[in-house]
Amino acid sequence: MTIAFESPDQPDVIALIADLDVYQDTLYPPESRHALDLASLKLPNVLFAVARDVEGHAIGCGAIVLHSDFGELKRMYVSPRGRGQGVAKKLMSQLESRARDVGCKLIKLETGPYQHEALALYESTGYERRGPFGDYANDPLSVFMQKRIAT
Template sequence: MNKFQPILLECPNQPEVLALIEALDAYQIPLYPQGTHHGINLDALCAPNVLFAVGRTEGAEAIVCGALALNPGYGELKRMFTKPAFRGQGLARVLLTFLEAEAQKRGCSHFMLETGYRQLEAIAFYERCGYSRRSRFGEYEADPNSVFLEKLLD
């Protein structure tokens, strides 16, 4: 079994982390019509209100990443991705729990996200982690390709 370093907040502007984000885009973008991909760009990921976390192997290879944008009243999960070779080991749950805990330290306990309807594994993962479906939020427009989820912690 692989050994991993603790999840840490990091700057996303690192070549190996950018490769994770590019792999996520390469997977997601072809699944949906043009203009319906809602990933945020690198500048937004580097904003002061965004918590960006990375998980690495014991050898420091970046293998999982995710972001949580702290907005007034809620945090929005973005850019969650695990390298395929490392899936099924609980890393996404560790990352999600880490981001939620970091947000709670900053006074945020309401989490939301948008994902695509074709990403059944992601939807099932979030539902297993206590997220439930909701209506659109924030600046999202009505889109049949989108699924919106939320979780409220005490």
């Protein structure tokens, strides 16, 4: 498996993101989903990483949107065929490392309460629950977390 910072505007990555959207559509109503679209993922303040299997197929992705005082983890997803191999942890590690390299000290995220595997992953990698941030409202279908990545 390899992880690299790539453009999200590639057919296999677009398909991966579409799979994530379909999955989240089964869990949450539209007003409780806060996904970035493809154009937003291509902005210069976004770090976008792709995990690929040994055959070069996209099996995971994630992004960090860099703001002036924190980064926001977005679009973390590993396809079913890539799960159980540590792909998500490796993606997060690469994203956090690159964010730290550009001066980011704090990562925040919003996820949903029905994504038990994601919550377990975030907690196991040092993320702690917090209240809403930025433009997010308090929503029973949102879980907010953060992690300091630099002192």
